[in-house]
Amino acid sequence: MNTPTPLTPQQIDRLARRRAGAKMGWYAHATVYVLVNLGLAALALANGRHWYAYPLLGWGLGLAIHGAAVWLLAPGAGWRERLVEREREALVRQPRRGA
Template structure:
């Protein structure tokens, strides 16, 4: 049972990282295209969507790679511990 939980957790974390890599790839591709279109026009406007989207990409990266990525697991473990204590107390 423990190996199944570890496998699920490993797959979930790998999926989250892959999601960020895909997000970053799309960000670079779309913003490169926008920069080319902006360069052909008389106004330099491509910075604004790149900056806004970049903030979102940075937040996504912090959630996936930062310290908060283990927050949910710690909260689940704490709730599991509390439920087990309640169950033992009621028996």
């Protein structure tokens, strides 16, 4: 049976930073999604139209897929340094798979 090899501190830091960066990327994506779609909705409604639902739903699907990739593969929360620290702690507690 394969015995998990523990991660080195450098590997833990690199992986934690990558995971934290992915989560911050999702937060940025979600923020832009909300702001742009609020603007589109205001523009459409000001003209008595309801077309804003189409980009809202299409882009929303993309945001959901992005979120699933980030949050289901690397759980955690917080701003960059808090994310990095939490990822470090999680990686220290969890044995390395593979190798």
